[in-house]
Amino acid sequence: MTDTIKTQAKTLTATIDSREVLMTEGMTILRAATDAGIYIPSLCHLDCLPDYGGCRLCMVKVENMRGFPTACTTPIAQGMQISTRTDELQQLRREILELLLSEHPYTCLVCRDKKECTEFMHSTRKVGTITGCNFCPNNGTCELQHLVDYLELSEIRFPIVYRNIPPVKDNPFYELDYNLCILCGRCVRICNEERYSEVLAFINRGNAALVGTAFDETQKEAGCEFCGACIDVCPTGSLSEKMGKWVGQPDSSKDTHCSFCGIGCRMTVNTKGKRIVNVGPEPESRHNPHQLCMRGKFIPGDMLHHPDRVTRPHINRQGKWLEVSWDQALDVIAENLKKCSGDQFGLIGSAHDSIENSFVLQKFTRQTMRSANVDLSPATPYPELIRDIHDYYASSGHVTINDILTADSIHVLGAMTQWSHAIIENRIRKAYKAGKQVLVAASIPTRTVEFSTDYQRYGKGCEHIHLHRLTSELAKEKGGERILMIVGDEIINSDRARDNINNLLHLATRSNNRVRLLFLLAEGNRYGATLAGMNPVLLPGFAAARKKGLDTAKMLGRPKAISAIHLIGDLPVGPAIKKLKFFVQHNMFFTPASKFADVFLPLATTWESGGHLVNLEGSLLPLSAMVPGEDQLMTPAGAVNGIAMHMGRKVLFAGSASNPDRQLIPLVEQTLTRGRKRQTGATESPEPRSRSKNGRLTGKTLQKHHFHYLGNSLPDLVPDLAKVLEE
């Protein structure tokens, strides 16, 4: 925000269009007018971006000021008399718009038949695809169309010029057609000054000026992170999403939270009928308050409407899939599971699932199947990890991602936040740009290093040694500096995770909260699913289970540990899967593991059914059902409830799967504010020779931990995504 409002800023009075308006010192005319409900047209201004003053449409007349200052860049002053909509100004704007449109396909904009054409489509084919609006992905929400109407522009005196720039389509998510670009520079500014991806730039100059990348590199080569923020702010159809491009304009938008990573970003999903058109600001608005990353922005539609989505229950008959009804499928499952009750049974769920589903799944396992073998896949390196983190948060207060901006120095430990938690990366970059200390340590250099004041590289698998050194140094410090440690994959997923986490928690506890910890949990509901009891040693509310079950690794560790598995999502095929007596997979797609499944159930995801999650900050966030999904899809909770009924056991819940237990949400809320005091101790100085395993930052682990949904690999689902992630 450019208009930083200081706490003690003076209040000024000025007159806008003969209305007296109160405003704060430092505000621009545009901001003040907008606050007073006065519309000033503009194409380059956006509240979330620094001002540029390029389009010149917001020019206003100020008494005693020379010329026509732009409202977006001129600070308001006491007693200013401002006119925003005189005939002279409107004429001026009309002429500027005329100039803008002289290089933008405008045939439809000033066509006499515009109204009829929009309503009845009677002359759709009057103009070529490149000279009019009908084939533009932004037709209907274009800011130029609005302005033409607002300024009543009916004629353009310049002949149309088509720049004839070949559209760029070489990335998986969006297309760039700079023939439609009006050079407002919003994409350039959001890329450089909000996301700090530093990919887009103005190239060439004058009439030949274009948006592009330095040295004509491809987006990927130039370092594009595919956050899609540029598409959200584009006022024209110059940048458009491949997925929703031809779906048409959305008919509804809903707010929800993203469940791909642990941050749980708020997002707006625009839908048309049963389809997601895109994720981004509501149509008609380019204001982009919820910044997202590649996964949140582009994957939901690609994934949910994937052509390979399985929408019917299937039974495996000698290696061939037979489509069956739900009743038939549930009968088969019930019949087989009756034989496998008790410790022979295991259930593996997903940390992408909602709290509600997780709660019912563990209840099914523990109550219906009388087994304690319930866990998530991928599992945490030790079962109590989330509870340890929770206890820390509950006793020291939850750490939010915006704490990154207020800490004095930030340690980023063993994390590839650029891809795994892009919004946290964004906050780190913001903190760095604001002059904060950013200290990065990892076994490989990540892009975060570019935004760091210090980078330390440790050997692969030696994170525990670095951690030990760091925590001992910090423990000696007596300064008042507030330190935030962002704890990433190499620490959390290492086979030494318990020591690592203990070490950090010990430091944090002893520092009296001067050192705070933010744990980068990979999936959206890792915290919430564990809290809801999807854990072999912990019951809902993190209560210790009297009977301890096997975790995912042990269930799959050796063949015949258990004889039946109910799996939500997907997991890597191992020998144990092949030896199972009975295997149910409840997923969106057939995967390599499906080959060994006896029954396959079509899954209704949280995008289709809603629910709640607890993000890595420990906030309980609602998920809304975005699209209805196909009729035959069912939630994991619905499916196990059906199984229980078909087995003749007690129903797990009555009524709706989205509210399986009246006590659940209150339990979650209570737990989040309450924790045990933990006794943490510093670990012994680690043996330098032995290296940790599992947590290392590589493209492979990145994909394993972060680019999956319910275990389904995203690069397998989205063409070219693997190429984007190649480093």
Added chain:
Amino acid sequence: MEVKILSAKFDIENSHKLEVAKEHGAYATLEKLFAMEPADVIEEVKKSGLRGRGGAGFPAGVKWSFLPKDTGKPVYLAVNSDESEPATFKDRYILVRDPHMLIEGIIICCYAIGCHDTYIYIRGEYTSQVRILQQAIDEAYEAGYLGDTVAGRDFKLEVTVHRGAGAYVCGEETALLESIEGKKGQPRSKPPFPAVVGLYDCPTIINNVQSIASLPFIIDQGAEAYTAYGTEKSAGTHLFGISGHVEKPGMYELPLGLPVLDVLDKVAGGVWKGRKLKGVIPGGSSTPVLTAEEAKTATLDYESMAEHGTMFGSGGIVVLDDTVDIVALVKNLIDFYHHESCGQCTPCREGLGWMLKITKKILAGGGSSEDIDLLLELCDNIEMKTVCVLSAACTMPVRSYLNKFRHEFEAYVEKGASLQAAGIQG
């Protein structure tokens, strides 16, 4: 008529060398300078009436006094040596023939404004000039005139030469700052002005080479010696680059306030080949043209030029004889500014393009009289409606040609050829 203030050392062999320059008085003012208080230096410069020699003519001393006090941030000086205005070739003489005068001026200015880091932004095309300038700076460092202790005093001063990459717009002061910062040369919106938020967001003064080079004389001889030249509001001398259709084109140092025609006749040898005068461009291509009639009453100073509806500009006088095809000249002019537009503001980026297309159309004989009116309308829509004045630098002169020589455009519209060609045929 000619005087030798700035150009005193221009004709001395090897005057760019420190040894030679020192023999002829370079750095002699430093003694006096460091005995003065910085505020007194500013006061002296204010009294001298020195106006910015880049074209706008803003009083230099007044500009310096806009610097906010005690911000805790460093103050920067950027010396604008991006001499790119067509027909302007005065600063290059200073850079090559008396670079030590510039360096001495920089020391004076920096002492006055409390600056310890100076950037000289020099246009990329000045390849030999930058070499000589850099040599001079290196010599000055070696001799202790620059560096940690300027002339043995407790005053630190670093001078860095920054070469442009060939963009006219980088002569605009905020685009110049962007370019030094390593960004694309695009002007910034003002306010805030560079004196408050300039280079790297710190208070910054930007002065033209000639302005800075005038300082040693003012400090050495005093403001009154300077105001002895020129007029009341246009004090001092100026380097004039006279080009075009004259017998003796070249660079001449003259006091301000001389009659235009006197200068043309007595200094530059009159219009060449005995031809008649058609017009005079008074100070670089961006200043509106004076007709032969207007030139009779105009004098070379800020006030007279303003009275004649034009600007003093950069001292680049272009003389046009009666064979000049004004329409072709205008096309050439728009072509330059269109090519140099940075592309930030709609009116300039798109508008200049259309002005060029329309002028080309007229020149090719395909224009109509509405086109001439459209050109005038475009001038109005573009001028002063952009972040910087680049677009105005194009539209102001174009409007003057359209108004003063409209008959030449009409000849093209009606006869499809220039007035001259049509006249010969008819």
